[in-house]
Amino acid sequence: MPENPLLDATGVAKNYGAVAALRNASLSVLPGEVHALMGANGAGKSTLVKILTGAIHADAGRVLIRGETRDIRSPAAARRAGLLPVYQEPSLIPDLDVLSNLRLTGTPVEPFRAWVRELGIPDLDLRDTARDIPLAVLRVLDLARALAVEPDVLLLDEMTAALPANLAEKVLEVVRRQGDSGRSVIFISHRFVEISALCDRATVLRDGETVGVVDIVPGVEEKIVELMLGARIVKTQMTARPAGQAASTATSRPRLGVRNLCVGTKLQDVSFDLANGEVVGVVALEGQGQDELFAALAGSIRPSGGSIEVDGQPVKFTHPSDAIRAGIAYVPGDRTEALAMQRSVHENIALPFSAALRKWGPIRVHKERTVVASAIARLQIDTRAQGEVQRLSGGNQQKVTIARWIAANARTILCFDATRGIDVGTKQEIYKLLRELAGLDKSVLFYTSELEEVQRVCDRVIVIFGGHVVDIFPVEEADEPALMRAAYGLPRGVTADVGILADPTSKPSTPEAVP
Amino acid sequence: EGKYTIGISNTVQGNGWREEMICAMKAQALASGEVTKLNIAHRNTDAAGQLEDIRNLISAKVNAIVVNPADPAGIKAGLEEATKAGIVVVAVDQAVTEPSAYIISNNQEQYAYLGAKWLFQQMGGKGEVVYMRGAAGASADSDRDKGFKKALAEFPDVKVAQEVFTGWQQDQGKQQILSFLATGAPFNGIWTSGIDNVIVDALVESQAPLVPVVGADNAGFVGQLSSVKGLVGAAVTNPGSIGGAGVTLALQILNGKKPAQQTVLVEPQLWENATEEGKAKLKAAADPSLSPEWPVSISIPDWTTYTKEQIVACKGPGE
Amino acid sequence: MTRFLRNQGWVAGLFALFVLLFVLTKLIQPGYGSGDFGSLVRAVLPYAFAVAAQTVVVIAGGIDLSVAAMMALTSVTAASMMNGASEEYALFVVPFVLAMGLVLGALNGILIVVTRVPDIVVTLATLFVLQGAALLVLGAPGGAAADWLKASIVGTLPIPGLPDNIDAWVPKALVLLVVCLCIIWIPLRRSKLGLSIYAIGSSELAAFRSGVPVARTRIIAYALSGLFAAMGGLALTMSTGIGAPIPGPYLLASVAAVVLGGVALGGGKGGLLGPIVAVFVLRLVRTDLTLLAIDPNVTAIIEGAIMVAVVMFGAFITIRGRPAGAMP
Amino acid sequence: MTSSATMPQPVSFGRRVKRFMADRPLVPLIILLVILVVILQILRPGIVNERWLANTVKFAIPLAILAGCQTMTMLTGGIDLSVGTVATMSAFIMATQIVNQDPAVAFLLAMMPAVLIGLINGIGVGVFRVHPLIMTLGTSLIGTGCLQVYQRTVIASGAKIPDFLNWLGTGLTYGFPNALLLFVPLAVLIVFTLRRTGFGRLLYAVGDNERAARLSGVRYWQVITALYVISSLLAGITGLLYIGLIKAPSLSLAEPLVLPSVAAAVIGGTSIFGGRGGYTGTIIGALILTVLTTLLTILQMPEGARRILFGLIVLFVTAAYLRIVEER
C-alpha cells in the first residue's frame, strides 16, 4: 500500500466474561477513504468502534493513529485524536436541549446548524429537548455534531439503519463528500447498496475476527457475504415476490380495516384494509404520520377520529393489551422501547404470556421453554450473551422484539422497520418468516425504510405522505424509483431524479441501485 | 368563660410519655376553665424546628407558651422574643437557659441518681451493672448521665458491664439486652432510662437471672413489678402529667400569681418492690387500664386538678 | 418549547400556591406582618440549604441520604469551635466548616465512584459515619455561636432608597439565603460543569460518550451538596446558637421538597428555584396549621395529604398536558 | 451464531472461584455473614450459641419480611416507606382491639389499614404516577396521624398481646424460633412469586422498562396496585409478628426498621432502580444487618465510634460483595 494508514488497529480483543466479543480484529483506514466495516449481527463491529473511540477498553490489541501508538482511554481523548463516532444508539443527552448538548461537547453551533440543514432537516429548533426529538432526527443530529468539528476519522455505526430513505440519502451524500475531501470514514451498514455506492474498501468481521479486507468492485457482494457468514451461506439475491398472489386476498373479509383514521394533525383520513394472509408494506418519508398510524393500531395512542375494524368488528383500543387481545402485536422501531434490557432473552420473549391479569399465576416452565426456544431458533438469535438483553448486539436485540410475537403466535403483526440493523442472512430469514406467516393466514403490516425490501415481502404497498395515503401499489409496480416518487408525494408516472440511489450514473459500481 | 389562649410546643411525637404530657395539658386547660383555646405544635423536630413553632405561636398571639424544650439553650432566642411580645413562657420537663422563662421540671439528674443509688444498694454496693441509656446526644439523656455517674462515684465497687443507647426505642432495647445476655457476661443489675418493660420481658423469656431492674413509672413496668415473680425493681417517677402542671403555672402567672422562683422542680419519687411499704405504693400506683407506655402518675398533687377520665379522654377546651 | 413552559409552569404554579397560602395566612391572622415573615424565612433557612444540597445530587442522578447528618456534624463542629472563642475566631470557623462540608461531600462522591456501590447505600453508610462523628464532637447539644453570626439572620437589611415599610419585608435571613444560593448556583448553571451535572443525571452513558468526565462531575456534585449541607449546618447553629448531634428532620423534608419542586428523582431535570419555593410552601403550611390551632394529631394527616395531593395534581396535569401523538 | 464462547486459555483458580461466586451471588453474601459471626465470636468468645442464634433469627425475621416489601417494590423502581407505619398500625390495633374483640375480628381490623394504605399507595403510584417515595412517605405521615387519633380513643381500654402472637414472636420449639413457622413459608412464597409466576416476572419487566411492558400488553396500574397492596399486607403481618416479639405496643414500634429494610434489600443485591435483584439475597442482607447490630452493641466503644463503624462496615460489605459478584 503506498499511503500510510490514518488509523491502524491490529489484534484487538475484548471479552465480556465468557463471551468473546472480539478475538482478533484488525482494521486499517487510509486517508480519504470510506471504509466499510461489515459482519453479521454480533460479529463485533460496534465493539470495535467503541474500543477505537475509547468508550470501552480492549483486553488486547494495538491502535496506531498516523503511525503513532495512542492509548485512547476515553471518548474525550478520542475526540482530541480526531476520531469521532456516531454510535449505534443515540448519544445526545435526553433531558438537555440541542444547544446545551452542543455546548457540552464543545461543538461549534454554526457549522452544526449548516450540517443539519444540509442533512435534510431544515426546521430544527435548537431549544428542543433531545427526548422529544424522533429517533431518526436524533441520529442525524448526532452525525451533524460529529461533522461540525471536522474529524479526521468519522466512525458511523449503522448510521442509516434508523433513517427513512430521504434522510439516508442525504447522509450518504455527505459521507461521500467527506471521503472526497481527504477525511476518512468508517462506515458500518448491513445494506449492500450503500456500501457499494459509497465505500472504497471493506473489512469483514466474523465472530470477532477480521476475516478479510476487500476492495469494493462490482460483484464483490457475494464474496463479502461468504466472508461474513462463513459456514452459514445464504443466497443473497432473492427473487421478487411472484406477482398475482396479492389479488387473491381481496375477496376474503379483511382482517384489519382502517376507516378514515385521524390522529391529531399527524394522520388524516387514512383508510385501507389488511387481509388475512397478506403482507402490506407501508412506505413513507420520515415523520409523515406512519408512527402515529402504527401506534394507533397498536393501542398505544387513541385516534382522534375514524375507526378500526378487526375481522369486520369495530374495536376501540385504550391500551396495547386491547390490541394484543384482538391478536394485533406491535414491533416498534426503537428496540429500547420494546425490551427490558436487564432481563434475559427468555424473559423478554415470554413477557406477553404473563401480561394479562389471569396469567399472573405460576408459569408453566416447560411449555414456555419450548415455545421460547423455538422462537429463538426461528430468528437465529445469538444467545451467547442471553443473560441480559442489553449485552446482545444491536441486531440480535432487534430479533428478540420480533421473536416475542412469533412465540405468542400473534395473528397480526405490525412491524415498524423490523429489519433495521439486521444482517443479510437474517434478513432473508425474516423475509421468509413473514411470508410463512402470511402462508399461515396471518397478516403483517410492514413499515420499512429500505425500499428494496418491499418487493421481497409485500403483497401491496401503502404510501403515506403528509398524513394521507397518497397511493396504494400492487407489488409488481412497486419498484424503488416508483416508491420513492410516491413517497415524495409525486404522482405516478412522472420521472424525477430523487437522489443518489436512483441515479445509476453516480457510481458505476452500484448494480443493485436500479433493479 | 375562658380568657386565655395557650400555645404548646413539643418536639417528640409518637412516644407514650409525651402523649400523656399533651393530654395532661389539654385536660388541665379544660379543668381550669380559664382557657379558651389551646394551640398545639406537636411534631418530631429539632431545636430549629421548635424555634419555628414558637415563632408561629407568637404570630398566633397566644397569651402563654408552654414548651417542652428540644434543647435548653437552642431555643433561647425564640423564648426571649416571646417574653418581649408579652407572652408568659413556661418550660416543662427540662430546664431552659432563657432567664425570663419559668420552669417547672422533672429533675432529670435526680431521677437518675435516685434510681441508680437504690440499684447499687440492692446490688450490695458491688458488681456489674448494665447501663441502658436513652438517645445519644439528647439533653435529658446527658442530664441523667450526670446523675447516674454521681451515684456510681459513691459506689466504687460497682462497674458498668455494658453501656448502650436504646434511643428510647423498645425494639432496640430488647435486641440489645438479648445480645448482651447471649454473651454470657455476668451482671448484677440493670438501670434503664425508661425502656423498661421489654428488658424484664427479655430476662424472663431467656430465663436469665432476675437481677434488680430500675425503670420509670410506665404502666407496663409498674405492673411487672407486682406481677413478675422474683423480680426486684424500682420505678422512678417521671410524670408526663408535668405538662398539666406547666399549664397551671402559666395560668397562675397570667393571673398575677408569680412563683417565688423562676424554677420549680418536681422531685422524682422511687417506688420499689423490695419492701412492704414500697409494694403498697406500687399497688396503689399500678393502673393496668393504661397503655403500657403511659406513666402511671397521671396527676401531680397541688398542680393538676383534672380527673383520670379527663386526661384519658384527652380533650382540650373547645374540642 | 412546551416542555420548557411546562417546567417553568410548575415553578410558577408553586409560587402562586405560596402567594395563595400567604393571603390565607393574612385572613387567618390579620396581624401577620413583616416580622412574622422574617420568622418564616429563618425557619426556612436550614430546610432551604438541605434542599439545595439534595437538589444538586438528585439532578446529577443520585440521592444523598447523609444531608441531615452532614448538617448535624457541621453544626456541632461550628458550635464547639466557637464555644468560648472570640468573636473574630468565627471568621475563621465559617470558612473552615464550609470547606469541611465540601471535602466530606466530595468524599461521598469519591466513595460512590471508587466503590461503585449504589449511591443510596454509600450515603446511608456515611449517614451513620457522620452521625457518629457528630456525637464524638459533641456528646450532647451544646457549644455556642458568635453573636455577630446569630445577629446576621435576625432583623431586616436596611437597603438605602427603599421605603421602610418595604424594607421590613426584606429580612436579613432572606438576603443571606438568596446570596448564598445564587453565588453558587447561577455560575454553576451557566457553566459547562452545570451542564455536565444535568448530563450525567439524564443519561450517564450518553454523557460519557459525549466526553463528560462522569466520575469527576459526580464527585463535584456531591461536594457541592456537602457545601450546601454545611451552610445548612451553619444556619442551624446561627439560629439556635448551639450545635445538636442528633440530626433534625431534614432528610425526608429535603427529598419531599425536591420532588414537590419539580426535580425528577431520576435526575437530569429541574432547577433549584422550584425546590426552594416548595420549602417556603411547606413551611407556610406549617405556620397556618399552628395559627389555625388544628389538633396536633390531625396536622400529620394534613401535611401528608397535602404533599401527596400536590404531587398527584402535578402528575395529573403532566398527563393531561402531554401532547397527543407523542408516541412512539 | 456459532459457538465461539469457549475460551482457549486455561482459567486460573482465582478466576474460577470468582466466576463461581458471580454465578451464585448468594455464596459471597453468606461468606460475608460468616465472617461477621466469626469476628463476633472472637470478640466475645462463647457468644455464638444456640440462644444467640435463636435471638438473631428472631430479630432478623421482621426485618427480612419488611425488606421483602422493599425488594419487591424496588424491583419496579419504587420503594415503600410506609411499611413501618403500616406494621406499627396493625400491631397497635391488634393489641388494643384484642381486649374487647374476638381474635379473628381483631385480626381483620388490624389488617384493614394495611390494605387501605396499600391500595392508596398503589393507586397513587400506578394511576396518578406519584413518585413512590413521596406517595409512601405521604401515606405514612397520614397513617401516623390516624394512629395518634386512634390511640386517644382507645387509651382507656388498655392493651394486651394475644398469646398466639406471643408464642409466635418469642417462643422456641426445639431451639428454633416459632417465627420460622411463619417466615419460611412466606419466604418460599415470595421467592416463588418472583421467580416462577407471571406476576413476579411483570415486576421485573415493569421496573426495567415500563414502556416495553406496556407494549407487551401489561397494564401498569394493575401490577403496581397489586404490588403495593401485597407489600402493605406483608408489612401488616410483620407488625403482628413484631408486637409478639417486642410485647410493647407503641406508636413508633416498627419505624426504626424502615431504613434498615431498605439497606437489607440493597445489600442483598437488589437494584434501587428496578429490574434487578431477588429475595434470597435480601434475607442474608437482613441477617448481616442484625449480626452487625449485635456486634456493635457488645463492642465497648463510645456511641459515636460505634455508628461510624456501622456505616463503614455496611459500605465495606456492599463494596466487597459487588467486587466479588461483578465479572470483568
Ligand SMILES: Nc1ncnc2c1ncn2[C@@H]1O[C@H](COP(=O)(O)OP(=O)(O)OP(=O)(O)O)[C@@H](O)[C@H]1O
Ligand atoms: N456488555 C456486554 N456484555 C456481554 N456481551 C456483550 C456486551 N456487549 C456486547 N456483547 C457481545 O459482543 C458481541 C459483539 O457485539 P457487537 O455489538 O459488537 O456486535 P455488532 O457487530 O455491532 O452487531 P450488530 O450488527 O447486531 O449491531 C455480541 O455477541 C454481544 O452479545
Ligand SMILES: Nc1ncnc2c1ncn2[C@@H]1O[C@H](COP(=O)(O)OP(=O)(O)OP(=O)(O)O)[C@@H](O)[C@H]1O
Ligand atoms: N406460559 C406460556 N408458556 C409458553 N407458551 C405460552 C404461554 N402462555 C401462552 N403461550 C403461547 O402463546 C400463545 C398465545 O397464548 P394466549 O393464551 O395468550 O392466547 P389467547 O389469545 O388468549 O388464546 P385462547 O383464546 O386460546 O385463550 C399460544 O400459542 C400459547 O401456546
Ligand SMILES: [Mg+2]
Ligand atoms: Mg452493532
Ligand SMILES: [Mg+2]
Ligand atoms: Mg387464552
